[in-house]
Amino acid sequence: MKVKEKVIEDVEHAESIKNAFLHNMSHEIRTPLNSIVGFMQLLDTDVTAEEHDIFLKIIHQNSELLISMIDNMLLMASLESGEYQMERVDFDVSSLMHDLSESMQGQIHDGVELKIMMHESIYVCLDPNSLRRVLKALILNANKFTPAGTITVDYNVDDDMLNVSVADTGIGIAVEDRKKIFGKFEKLDQFSQGLGLGLPICKAIVKKLGGRIGVQSKPGCGSAFRFSVPLLIHHININV
Known part of the structure; x- marks a missing residue:
């Protein structure tokens, strides 16, 4: 493969990864955020004790999901940058x-x-x-x-x-x-x-x-x- 073709291929690959990242970010992070905000607003309304517990559980689950996704992004970044630390x-x-x-x-x-x-x-x-x-x-x-x-x-x-x-x-x-x-x-x-x-x-x-x-x-x-x-x-x- 010629150098110019290799450069073009690398640029296209990088662009593809960037687009996939932006698409996933916009959808996957927005979904738990919307759930957290929506159910927090419902907690301020007249809900039963059972509904209150269910809504809190949903908020907790989506908070954990959001934290997990952010942790994975930071971990991937540290691995790619060479900053990931290991100790035998x-x-x-x-x-x-x-x-x-x-x-x-x-x-x-x-x-x-x-x-x-x-x-x-x-x-x-x-x-x-x-x-x-x-x-x-x-x-x-x-x-x-x-x-x-x-x-x-x-x-x-x-x-x-x-x-x-x-x-x-x-x-x-x-x-x-x-x-x-x-x-x-x-x-x-x-x-x-x-x-x-x-x-x-x-x-x-x-x-x-x-x-x-x-x-x-x-x-x-x-x-x-x-x-x-x-x-x-x-x-x-x-x-x-």
């Missing part, structure tokens, strides 16, 4: 998985079971915050596209690599869409909430950790996201 520390992967399971059960909708497989304690030197961010994003993504069934998280250590899988029994992903999902602001379901940054953030963090991420899927039969990151194993304790 010693921790037990199994303990992190247990804590994650406990904290996320309330975020999984009815009809879906979150199963995190537990293994013996494995102490590694890695950035736990980055690992937790990727896992949480993959679980929430699976929850979004799994009407019923299970989301199963499993992991193992092979030589100097930590391998993790997040598999679901959801709607699956068509072959032609599997590469798209890791692109910024790409949304296969335009009616789903969010800016389309969850999976791109996962990819960027895994890459920063020196690893790789991919997906296997079959429409109607679910998806399995897998990532591997290099680590320093300090020791393995059995049945601790």
